[in-house]
Amino acid sequence: MSLDTHIxxxxxxxxxGAGLSLAxxxxxxxxxxxxxxxxxxxxxxxxxxxxxxxxPLYNSVMAIFCIAVGAGASGALNMWYDADxxxxxxxxxxxxxxxxxxxxxxxxxxxxxxxxxxxWMLGLATNYVAAGLLAFTIFFYVVIYTMLLKRRTPQxxxxxxxxxxxxxxxxxxxxxxxxxxxxxxxxxxxxxxxPPHFWALALYxxxxxxxxGIPMMPNVAGPKSTRNQIFGYALALAxxxxxxxxxxxxxxxxxxxAFLLNVGFLALAFKVWRSRAGEKDEVQPxxxxxxxxxxxxxxxxxxxxxxxxxxxxxxxxxxxxLPGSF
Amino acid sequence: MQEYRxxxxxxxxxxxxxxxxxxxxxxxxxxxxxxxxILVFVTMVSRGELPGAV
Numbered sequence: 001m002s003l004d005t006h007i008x009x010x011x012x013x014x015x016x017g018a019g020l021s022l023a024x025x026x027x028x029x030x031x032x033x034x035x036x037x038x039x040x041x042x043x044x045x046x047x048x049x050x051x052x053x054x055x056p057l058y059n060s061v062m063a064i065f066c067i068a069v070g071a072g073a074s075g076a077l078n079m080w081y082d083a084d085x086x087x088x089x090x091x092x093x094x095x096x097x098x099x100x101x102x103x104x105x106x107x108x109x110x111x112x113x114x115x116x117x118x119x120w121m122l123g124l125a126t127n128y129v130a131a132g133l134l135a136f137t138i139f140f141y142v143v144i145y146t147m148l149l150k151r152r153t154p155q156x157x158x159x160x161x162x163x164x165x166x167x168x169x170x171x172x173x174x175x176x177x178x179x180x181x182x183x184x185x186x187x188x189x190x191x192x193x194x195p196p197h198f199w200a201l202a203l204y205x206x207x208x209x210x211x212x213g214i215p216m217m218p219n220v221a222g223p224k225s226t227r228n229q230i231f232g233y234a235l236a237l238a239x240x241x242x243x244x245x246x247x248x249x250x251x252x253x254x255x256x257x258a259f260l261l262n263v264g265f266l267a268l269a270f271k272v273w274r275s276r277a278g279e280k281d282e283v284q285p286x287x288x289x290x291x292x293x294x295x296x297x298x299x300x301x302x303x304x305x306x307x308x309x310x311x312x313x314x315x316x317x318x319x320x321x322l323p324g325s326f
Numbered sequence: 327m328q329e330y331r332x333x334x335x336x337x338x339x340x341x342x343x344x345x346x347x348x349x350x351x352x353x354x355x356x357x358x359x360x361x362x363x364i365l366v367f368v369t370m371v372s373r374g375e376l377p378g379a380v
Contacts, residue, residue, distance in 0.1 A: 058372050062365070117362060121365060124366065124369050124373075
């Protein structure tokens with residue numbers, strides 16, 4: 001009997017020894033995009049919390065676990081498909097596949113298995129509406145966003161924002177087995193928040209996306225149009241943020257906090273709108289400082305947007321838990 | 327009867343690091359499978375879908 005350790009000539013460097021993968025548990029965990037997963041877990045918990053009705057503790061924990069694993073699975077499948085461009089961007093070149101510690105088919109198998117297991121387990125632990133929504137989320141992220149939109153249109157992250165916005169809706173559906181106006185509002189908060197969040201990043205990381213040919217809005221429509229759209233979305237976001245108060249999903253604590261957060265978001269988006277963020281290509285030496293300052297404004301908006309989303313959902317949760325906040 | 331197929335001609339012994347990484351992965355796979363079986367069982371019991379379950 002012979003060992004199956006035949007070396008192919010074009011193995012990645014890290015697999016050059018006997019051709020066995022060096023990937024460890026940490027690499028597989030990294031494949032699941034843990035930072036994205038933390039946001040998914042948090043928003044799903046809030047969806048589950050504010051949904052009318054109740055779910056036994058075990059089933060609630062299982063629901064959150066399955067949603068997190070499903071999100072991780074779509075992250076792994078995304079990294080499998082995007083390994084070529086990930087290798088060329090500073091932000092992503094240290095991922096397991098570009099580093100060569102893992103074979104692409106390993107990531108594909110890992111992502112596919114986790115997808116099936118998480119959807120099936122969610123259906124078993126809660127209901128098939130929630131499981132269907134999770135399956136839709138994974139499909140949308142991998143097929144619609146990663147394979148079809150990301151490399152083709154500057155609207156990639158607008159439409160592709162949907163799967164990132166679905167976890168609170170899945171959490172909600174895990175309890176109720178339905179999709180309601182309240183869960184759609186939770187979805188919309190993240191959905192409308194996504195474009196200004198990513199475009200603020202793209203404004204000062206313009207060259208990275210441009211180099212690999214991803215049509216982000218600043219590369220295609222230009223920095224000025226992107227800044228206009230960021231401000232437009234910030235206005236829309238403020239309007240959507242008021243909706244939980246109008247429908248009775250949240251009360252005064254949320255209302256007050258959301259007001260302050262949206263004033264902050266609008267103020268930073270306004271600064272970006274007035275700035276020259278992202279205009280590196282046409283920059284004259286005398287206006288270099290203005291562009292750098294604009295990039296700082298874009299970075300501030302990006303950083304604040306992360307805090308904003310966590311804080312908005314935390315407020316919805318706190319408002320629900322505090323008695324008599326209506 | 328002669329069987330024709332591509333036979334590998336070059337072999338190399340896995341390095342210690344490779345064997346260690348493979349062992350870790352195998353253990354993680356076994357653990358994952360065990361956890362999965364337990365979770366399915368507990369979930370079925372929690373739903374009262376196992377015959378004779380509480």
